[in-house]
Amino acid sequence: PQIRKMLSSGVCTSAVQLPGKVAVVTGANTGIGKETAKELAQRGARVYLACRDVQKGELVAREIQIVTGNQQVLVRKLDLADTKSIRAFAKDFLAEEKHLHILINNAGVMMCPYSKTADGFEMHMGVNHLGHFLLTHLLLDKLKESAPSRVVNVSSLAHHLGRIHFHNLQGEKFYNAGLAYCHSKLANILFTQELARRLKGSGVTTYSVHPGTVNSELVRHSSFMKWMWWLFSFFIKTPQQGAQTSLYCALTEGLEVLSGHHFSDCRVAWVSAQARNETTARRLWDVSCDLLGIPMD
Numbered sequence: 001p002q003i004r005k006m007l008s009s010g011v012c013t014s015a016v017q018l019p020g021k022v023a024v025v026t027g028a029n030t031g032i033g034k035e036t037a038k039e040l041a042q043r044g045a046r047v048y049l050a051c052r053d054v055q056k057g058e059l060v061a062r063e064i065q066i067v068t069g070n071q072q073v074l075v076r077k078l079d080l081a082d083t084k085s086i087r088a089f090a091k092d093f094l095a096e097e098k099h100l101h102i103l104i105n106n107a108g109v110m111m112c113p114y115s116k117t118a119d120g121f122e123m124h125m126g127v128n129h130l131g132h133f134l135l136t137h138l139l140l141d142k143l144k145e146s147a148p149s150r151v152v153n154v155s156s157l158a159h160h161l162g163r164i165h166f167h168n169l170q171g172e173k174f175y176n177a178g179l180a181y182c183h184s185k186l187a188n189i190l191f192t193q194e195l196a197r198r199l200k201g202s203g204v205t206t207y208s209v210h211p212g213t214v215n216s217e218l219v220r221h222s223s224f225m226k227w228m229w230w231l232f233s234f235f236i237k238t239p240q241q242g243a244q245t246s247l248y249c250a251l252t253e254g255l256e257v258l259s260g261h262h263f264s265d266c267r268v269a270w271v272s273a274q275a276r277n278e279t280t281a282r283r284l285w286d287v288s289c290d291l292l293g294i295p296m297d
């Protein structure tokens with residue numbers, strides 16, 4: 001029980017309610033994203049479940065509506081492995097909604113065999129970093145108009161093993177599925193820091209998060225990890241526990257001064273030296289804009 005307690009600490013104790021607020025959660029049909037969306041709906045927000053599989057999303061939306069009594073739980077198609085899908089999602093959302101107060105960039109893939117997104121990006125970098133980079137860029141004016149608003153980027157402790165190899169960003173020269181995940185999670189943290197710098201004074205703040213080791217479908221591509229997760233399932237966090245730090249960063253009052261920081265177990269957490277490198281963060285921003293055809297400023 002002591003080990004379990006140690007591995008599952010961190011509870012979002014904020015009492016903030018969200019009537020009239022609008023939230024988007026990516027990858028909300030399962031795992032941490034589903035529990036994050038459920039809690040936001042419980043607090044009265046209108047919540048968009050941005051999912052690549054709309055059918056799975058609809059089932060979860062019904063479940064959340066029944067559990068929370070909040071009918072304002074909506075499903076929209078978003079495939080982060082395809083910039084056309086991201087642009088279509090953003091276009092429809094901007095036409096439909098006046099506000100966006102909370103954006104949770106939660107969706108993720110881990111340890112997939114070498115593959116590329118529709119736009120030719122390596123899958124981890126493409127979905128986990130570039131997809132969310134583009135989505136945030138497209139929704140940024142709406143976030144600014146809705147300030148105070150927040151962007152939460154779900155990263156990982158795994159960023160410690162990550163490096164940004166600008167000469168091999170698409171894994172074409174060498175590729176390791178585990179490390180590719182770590183690199184993309186480092187990119188999440190660097191993106192958060194650079195975004196925070198650029199958004200200073202705008203009323204939009206941003207945070208990166210390590211949710212803990214969580215019993216979810218993330219391990220689907222690795223038999224070894226599946227076995228480990230099964231073996232230690234009693235010790236690791238439930239998705240509901242894994243959602244706590246994302247919720248803490250989305251909801252806690254007075255957190256604005258900590259924009260750009262990394263959180264774990266609902267506390268500020270230490271990041272690797274690579275994750276504190278401002279030059280890498282700026283360069284990654286520029287390279288990401290270049291790859292996505294976004295004008296650099």
Ligand SMILES: NC(=O)C1=CN([C@@H]2O[C@H](COP(=O)(O)OP(=O)(O)OC[C@H]3O[C@@H](n4cnc5c(N)ncnc54)[C@H](OP(=O)(O)O)[C@@H]3O)[C@@H](O)[C@H]2O)C=CC1
Binds near residue numbers: 106127155156
């Ligand atoms: N579980 C853990 O121990 C840890 C998780 N994290 C991070 O937490 C986040 C949530 O992961 P978790 O809940 O554990 O994992 P899950 O695999 O349970 O959930 C991942 C979600 O991302 C979605 N997704 C995957 N690819 C795409 C895509 N191309 N477009 C849109 N959505 C996509 C999945 O959709 P679908 O169901 O259709 O595949 C699913 O909804 C991830 O960013 C992960 O890196 C960080 C540290 C530890």
Ligand SMILES: CC1=C(/C=C/C(C)=C/C=C/C(C)=C/C=O)C(C)(C)CCC1
Binds near residue numbers: 235
């Ligand atoms: C050694 C060990 C564990 C392994 C932890 C690992 C391997 C965590 C990996 C986390 C990842 C990959 C996060 C994703 O971003 C457990 C299961 C906690 C149980 C106690 C012993």
